[in-house]
Amino acid sequence: MKRTTFRNPWLPILLLSPQLAIIAVFFYWPAGYAIQSSFYLQDPFGFGSTFVGMDNYSRLTRSTNYLDSLSFTVIFTLLVTFLSLAIALVLAVKADKVIRGAQTYRTLLMWVYAIAPPVAGLMGVMLFDQSRGNLTQLFQSFGWDYRLGVNYWDTATAMITVSVWKQIPVNFIFFLSGLQAIPQSVREAAMIDNRSGMGRFWDITFPLLAPTAFFLLIINITYALFDTFGIIDTLVKGEPGNNPMTLVYRVFVDGFRGGDLGGSSAQSVVLMVLVLILTIVQFRFLERRIHYT
Amino acid sequence: MTDMSETSTATVPAAATPVQRRRRRIRWGHVGDHVILILGALLMLVPVWMMLASSSHDDITIHREGLQFWFGDQLVENYDAALFEYGGFTDSVNGVTMLTNSLILGLGFAIGKIIVGMMAAYAIVYFQLRFGTLAFWMIFTTLLLPLEVRILPSYEVIQNMGLANTYSGLIVPLIASATATFFFRQFFRSVPEELIEAARIDGAGPVKFFIDILVPLSRTMIAAMFIIMFVFGWNQYLWPTLITTDESLFTLVRGIRQIIQAYADGSTTPEYGEAAALAIIAMVPPVLIVIFFQSWFVKGLTESDK
Numbered sequence: 001m002k003r004t005t006f007r008n009p010w011l012p013i014l015l016l017s018p019q020l021a022i023i024a025v026f027f028y029w030p031a032g033y034a035i036q037s038s039f040y041l042q043d044p045f046g047f048g049s050t051f052v053g054m055d056n057y058s059r060l061t062r063s064t065n066y067l068d069s070l071s072f073t074v075i076f077t078l079l080v081t082f083l084s085l086a087i088a089l090v091l092a093v094k095a096d097k098v099i100r101g102a103q104t105y106r107t108l109l110m111w112v113y114a115i116a117p118p119v120a121g122l123m124g125v126m127l128f129d130q131s132r133g134n135l136t137q138l139f140q141s142f143g144w145d146y147r148l149g150v151n152y153w154d155t156a157t158a159m160i161t162v163s164v165w166k167q168i169p170v171n172f173i174f175f176l177s178g179l180q181a182i183p184q185s186v187r188e189a190a191m192i193d194n195r196s197g198m199g200r201f202w203d204i205t206f207p208l209l210a211p212t213a214f215f216l217l218i219i220n221i222t223y224a225l226f227d228t229f230g231i232i233d234t235l236v237k238g239e240p241g242n243n244p245m246t247l248v249y250r251v252f253v254d255g256f257r258g259g260d261l262g263g264s265s266a267q268s269v270v271l272m273v274l275v276l277i278l279t280i281v282q283f284r285f286l287e288r289r290i291h292y293t
Numbered sequence: 294m295t296d297m298s299e300t301s302t303a304t305v306p307a308a309a310t311p312v313q314r315r316r317r318r319i320r321w322g323h324v325g326d327h328v329i330l331i332l333g334a335l336l337m338l339v340p341v342w343m344m345l346a347s348s349s350h351d352d353i354t355i356h357r358e359g360l361q362f363w364f365g366d367q368l369v370e371n372y373d374a375a376l377f378e379y380g381g382f383t384d385s386v387n388g389v390t391m392l393t394n395s396l397i398l399g400l401g402f403a404i405g406k407i408i409v410g411m412m413a414a415y416a417i418v419y420f421q422l423r424f425g426t427l428a429f430w431m432i433f434t435t436l437l438l439p440l441e442v443r444i445l446p447s448y449e450v451i452q453n454m455g456l457a458n459t460y461s462g463l464i465v466p467l468i469a470s471a472t473a474t475f476f477f478r479q480f481f482r483s484v485p486e487e488l489i490e491a492a493r494i495d496g497a498g499p500v501k502f503f504i505d506i507l508v509p510l511s512r513t514m515i516a517a518m519f520i521i522m523f524v525f526g527w528n529q530y531l532w533p534t535l536i537t538t539d540e541s542l543f544t545l546v547r548g549i550r551q552i553i554q555a556y557a558d559g560s561t562t563p564e565y566g567e568a569a570a571l572a573i574i575a576m577v578p579p580v581l582i583v584i585f586f587q588s589w590f591v592k593g594l595t596e597s598d599k
Contacts, residue, residue: 004489005421006499012420016428019413019474026469027435030446037446091333094326101327107584108334110591114579115341116528116546119572122553123340126347126565132359134343168337170594177595197322226441230530230546237557238550248441252531255445264445271442279437 031272038265049262056266065250066267072244076160077224084164085216088171089209093201095172096179106176113169117227121234124162128235149236149243156244158235163228170223171216178212179205218282222275247271341576348372348569355565367566375570386540386548388574395527395544395575401464402526403519410473410518411511415503417474418481419489432471440467441531448535458539467532473518476596480514481507517593520586524579545575 038056040049060066095105112120127135128148139146147154182205190204206213226248233252236243240253247267255264343360349368350361376388416422417429440447447466456462484507492502508515533547543551552568583590 004486004493006419006489006502007421008499011499012416012422015412015416015420018409019432019471020428022409022465022469023432023435023471026447026450026466027438027443028431030443030450031438033446033450034443087333091330094329094333098323098326098330101330105330105334107587109330109337110587111580111584112337112341113594114524114528114583115576116530116549116579118530118546118549118553119575122549122568122572123344125553125556126344126355126360126569127340129359132356134359137359165336165340168333173591173594177591222439226439229441233530234549234553237553239557251442252444256448256535261445261449268442268445272438275437275439275442 034265034268034272036265037261038269040262042259042261052262056262057270059263060266060270069245069247069250072156073225073246076156076163076228076244076246077221079160080163080167080224080228081217081220083160084167085171085213085220087164088168089175089213091168092172092175092179093205095176109172110169112166113173115166117166117230118234120162120166121231124158124231124235125237128158128161149241152242152244155235159228159232159244162231162235163224166231167220167223171220174212174216174219175209178209182208214282218278221278225271225274344569345573348566348573350566352563352565352567355569356563360569371566371570372574374564374567375574378567380551386543388545388548388571390541391543391545391548392574394542395546395578397460398463398529398533398544399523399527399578401460402467402529403522405464406468406473406522407515407518409468410471411477411508411515413471413474414477414481415507417478419499419502432474435469435471436475440470444531444535451536457536458542460542462536463533463542464526466536467526467529473522476518476593477511477514479596480511484510513589513592516586517589517596519593520582520590521593524583527579545571549575 037049039051039053041052041055042049091109095102095109098105125148127133128146129136130146130148130150133146133148136146136148146157148158149155186204186208190200194200194203225246228246229248229252232246232249236245240249245253248271251264251267251271254260254267258264343362346362346364347355347360348371350365350371351367354365355361376392379385379387413432417425417432422428451457451462451466454462456465488506488510489502492506497505527544528546529544530546530550533544534550537543537547548571552563552571556563556568
């Protein structure tokens with residue numbers, strides 16, 4: 001808030017009301033509804049619902065399908081986050097270094113940001129297709145009998161590849177802007193102290209990038225958890241079957257296909273708690289430790 | 294500065310003739326940098342290029358050989374079919390309809406979010422409010438939970454309100470996240486204190502100050518936010534999939550799902566060429582915006598998320 005402010009009794013309320021009305025109706029109401037229905041069991045034919053307490057939650061802990069999705073989500077999130085961060089970091093360091101064509105490289109590496117996840121997924125479907133996919137044929141020439149949609153880990157490979165591909169631009173943009181924020185004087189001092197490019201990177205550049213990297217870590221985990229929905233849905237062609245599934249995708253499948261409002265809501269609440277923990281970690285733990293800027 | 298890096302000082306082999314030595318030395322470290330960057334650029338480019346090239350082939354070729362590396366002779370036919378041929382179960386949707394719907398969603402979402410966000414941020418930063426802190430936390434909690442998490446209850450709520458298959462049902466719930474509000478709040482806080490003091494001395498009221506001073510001052514910020522939000526809205530998938538079952542309201546990205554389902558069906562040869570063309574049409578507008586307004590886009594992205 002500013003030191004000098006306007007005093008007006010009704011104007012701020014008027015200004016805030018559209019925002020508050022929208023979040024009340026489309027955020028707090030659904031979120032509350034999710035918490036409430038997670039304690040109820042919906043009649044499959046729509047004849048009301050019964051209060052079942054924590055039953056929906058304990059059902060989750062016993063469901064092998066759910067636990068399978070949970071472990072897949074962990075592996076998926078770790079791999080997507082690590083790979084896309086690593087590739088983007090290498091590219092950003094190089095793009096920061098070159099002088100000739102720097103702008104062109106920057107454009108070529110960031111434009112994929114604008115492609116929608118399901119469109120990326122469609123490209124994945126065509127490239128990884130079981131019989132005619134170009135990558136499938138490449139894999140087969142190496143003796144890998146690749147089967148998208150049939151073999152669990154083959155489908156997972158396609159999901160991870162497309163998700164990493166789609167996420168590289170965001171990470172690249174943030175790493176590059178982080179690198180460009182490092183003052184020239186620091187770079188020159190580092191140059192005098194340490195002649196080895198690798199040593200300079202790990203001793204000076206990387207610690208200075210740490211705030212960006214930790215911020216990106218959270219962004220990437222959120223991306224892998226939520227924004228990959230379109231990629232996963234297109235790669236399994238809307239028919240999940242026995243294919244790997246992330247937790248968010250299972251919320252959708254159980255809720256809309258299975259018609260299990262209570263179970264799906266319980267899963268939503270679990271995810272809400274997960275996101276809250278992530279945010280608390282971000283603000284309380286990491287931000288306090290990393291203080292270079 | 295890069296001249297001093299160890300890799301770039303590699304010298305020409307001793308056996309080189311004097312003529313070669315006089316030539317500009319090739320810095321192998323730089324060559325390595327360029328090789329990595331070119332590989333990265335190709336990784337980003339090649340899949341889309343193959344999609345573009347394939348959008349000019351007939352279905353049989355793609356069905357037999359997969360995506361193509363070079364153009365065929367069906368370009369006009371495929372794009373014509375993708376844009377103007379009516380399809381779907383009810384024959385009520387074509388590419389142009391979906392393009393229009395995508396534009397309505399992208400523009401409506403971006404403009405709505407900017408207006409709502411700027412107004413709320415102005416109230417929070419420039420007014421003394423008794424319930425100000427409460428409003429602040431109520432708004433910023435929404436940043437924590439993406440729509441995907443509360444998707445089923447949101448759907449039920451919209452359904453009960455009778456907003457399914459309407460533009461407002463499509464757009465307004467997506468606005469219920471405070472990214473723009475947060476972004477403008479950060480920006481307003483960085484606006485010098487003297488401006489509001491001067492405005493008050495000159496007798497400008499809050500409305501005049503907002504419209505005549507703050508909005509013009511935020512022009513770059515508004516542009517940056519607009520690009521991010523337009524691309525975000527255009528690329529929405531899950532929400533349009535749920536809320537629009539009426540085909541005349543399908544967006545391009547929503548249309549991709551229909552293609553995939555025809556693909557999974559497998560009874561006839563899917564229309565690969567047309568599908569590729571539709572995918573290209575779906576990516577062209579946001580890609581062009583990001584490329585042409587790159588500096589605003591990067592500014593919006595790196596400043597809004599912090």
